[in-house]
Amino acid sequence: MNYKKYFSDELTSLKSQGLYRKFREINRDQKHFPKATERFEGNERAVEVWCSNDYLNLSQHPEVIKKSIDVIQELGTGSGGTRNISGTSSYHADLERELASLHNKESSLIFPSAYTANQSTLWTLCKKLDGIEVFSDELNHASMIQGIKNANVPCHIFRHNDVGHLKELLNTSNASVPKLIVLESLYSMEGLRSPLKQIVSLAKEFNALTYLDEVHSVGLYGNEGRGIANEQDISDDIDIINGTLSKAFGQMGGYIAASSDIIDFVRSFAPGFIFTSSANPSIAAASIKAIEIAKKSEHLREDIRINSNLIRSGLRDLNIPHLENDSHIIPIHVEDPRLCKEAANLLIDDHGIYIQPVFYPTVPKGDERFRVTITPKHQAEDIDRFLSAIDQVWNKMSLRREGSASKIPSQVTKIY
Ligand SMILES: Cc1ncc(COP(=O)(O)O)c(C=O)c1O
CATH class of the missing domain: 3.40.640.10 (Type I PLP-dependent aspartate aminotransferase-like (Major domain))
Incomplete structure (x- = not known):
């Protein structure tokens, strides 16, 4: 077997499907979350994190x-x-x-x-x-x-x-x-x-x-x-x-x-x-x-509830397709891996919003999304900026708009 060719072909195929993952270097600011610095191509730029699982910010x-x-x-x-x-x-x-x-x-x-x-x-x-x-x-x-x-x-x-x-x-x-x-x-x-x-x-x-x-x-x-x-x-x-x-x-x-x-x-x-x-x-x-x-941090949980309700209500007003729920996880549906990546790039390049595109095998093919996670540290102004950035990117890319899409995949194709 030509091992070198095998590994290289597999990676080429993954890239051609738009499913290749690149990791961004995100250095979160201990005192000012969700503010962070991204290091890329030898430069640094200020970003805001919208996809952290450090839900209560206790790591900082x-x-x-x-x-x-x-x-x-x-x-x-x-x-x-x-x-x-x-x-x-x-x-x-x-x-x-x-x-x-x-x-x-x-x-x-x-x-x-x-x-x-x-x-x-x-x-x-x-x-x-x-x-x-x-x-x-x-x-x-x-x-x-x-x-x-x-x-x-x-x-x-x-x-x-x-x-x-x-x-x-x-x-x-x-x-x-x-x-x-x-x-x-x-x-x-x-x-x-x-x-x-x-x-x-x-x-x-x-x-x-x-x-x-x-x-x-x-x-x-x-x-x-x-x-x-x-x-x-x-x-x-x-x-x-x-x-x-x-x-x-x-x-x-x-x-x-x-x-x-x-x-x-x-x-x-x-x-x-x-x-x-x-x-x-x-x-x-x-x-x-x-x-x-x-x-003892009921106030942090309450802030998460308030913040996630704010985002959901903003997404509803903007007709951005998202899944309605009552949790701190807010999925925004893009439903195409390349569009999802492109939108993520625009969000960070034009607006300093860092949100990782989620695609197969984490979610089924065709169900690509942003998975917004809201923390108590996100302020109302951050949320306004986030919604405005989403709106502008949706306009620029002419992405699909509608009311909340209660879309749950009926079939899951896992690679495991
Ligand atoms: C539902 C679920 N279970 C388990 C895990 C694994 O958690 P850990 O990061 O501690 O390995 C994850 C990770 O994201 C998860 O989403």
């Missing part, structure tokens, strides 16, 4: 920064090992207690990322539970898909948020086999919630375990930001909750929270947990501080 919070620095000075930078071999500090143990309590579970386990937490936990459950069948929402995140697929077990994919379809699929499987329902509480590309209560009730009816990814809800919804399962008062009915430390909590890493037996089981059998170095203790300590701040 002075108390969180101080905690991180203090612990680096106390213990050093790296953890020095896997959790089993010298890599468990008291900060790791305290963080796991804090996360368990956040979700009202007996125990929790931290991973290098929520991606590995999903992939590794699901893989382990699927491999170990003999005869298991998985029921997975079609829009589930790549990390969950990877965990399930790699385990090579029967997986039934139900239409997005379609409880009727899930029930139909559950009915086709044998009553005696173990079952696992896998879903997200707030879908990352739609900003839409799942019908959690109904799914939990089906899980009970069919004696299925439930695995819930709360990556985009922790810190933002529920009492003290404890997530959507908490908000809907069904945390106790979810067997395993997954979350991240890298979005609303502004750090890095992921976790699962569950009963002490499930956590001990995953701790003991999941290669993605066992065979990797643990997080830097400073990250664990900063995460505890960030969670503490997030819990």
Whole structure:
């Protein structure tokens, strides 16, 4: 095989489809988010960030920064090992207690990322539970898909948020086999919630375990930001909750929270947990501080609600196609990868607005979009400027306008 040609042809093909990704170098200003500096082609320019997952801006919070620095000075930078071999500090143990309590579970386990937490936990459950069948929402995140697929077990994919379809699929499987329902509480590309209560009730009816990814809800919804399962008062009915430390909590890493037996089981059998170095203790300590701040920051959550309502109402007035929801994630539909990139370039070149175009495989082909994430740090003037920039770019490129498009993809083509 001509390996050189293979790799080069694959990349050429990706580029010709408009699907090649370029990373912008964005250096966020710690004191003035959403202001940032972009470095490109040897130059620097001022930009404003409209697509950060640092939802509460806690990565730049002075108390969180101080905690991180203090612990680096106390213990050093790296953890020095896997959790089993010298890599468990008291900060790791305290963080796991804090996360368990956040979700009202007996125990929790931290991973290098929520991606590995999903992939590794699901893989382990699927491999170990003999005869298991998985029921997975079609829009589930790549990390969950990877965990399930790699385990090579029967997986039934139900239409997005379609409880009727899930029930139909559950009915086709044998009553005696173990079952696992896998879903997200707030879908990352739609900003839409799942019908959690109904799914939990089906899980009970069919004696299925439930695995819930709360990556985009922790810190933002529920009492003290404890997530959507908490908000809907069904945390106790979810067997395993997954979350991240890298979005609303502004750090890095992921976790699962569950009963002490499930956590001990995953701790003991999941290669993605066992065979990797643990997080830097400073990250664990900063995460505890960030969670503490997030819990008492109802005013930040309220600001997000106000800001996202402002944007949605502006988009409605301008007839910019967007998906209506009530969350902090606002998808603006462009529906063509090249147009989406071109619009993103115009937004940053002409208006200093940085928003990354989102395309396949993150969303299905033909469903390319901007995914606006609003933070408490965006001010009303920023929002006005953003809307005016969108309006001008839409005019310049003659992009399609309409009322809010409640468009949810009916078919997902994933490459995984
Ligand atoms: C739904 C969902 N789950 C898991 C992850 C992985 O999170 P992390 O960045 O902590 O790996 C993401 C990342 O964006 C996500 O959107």
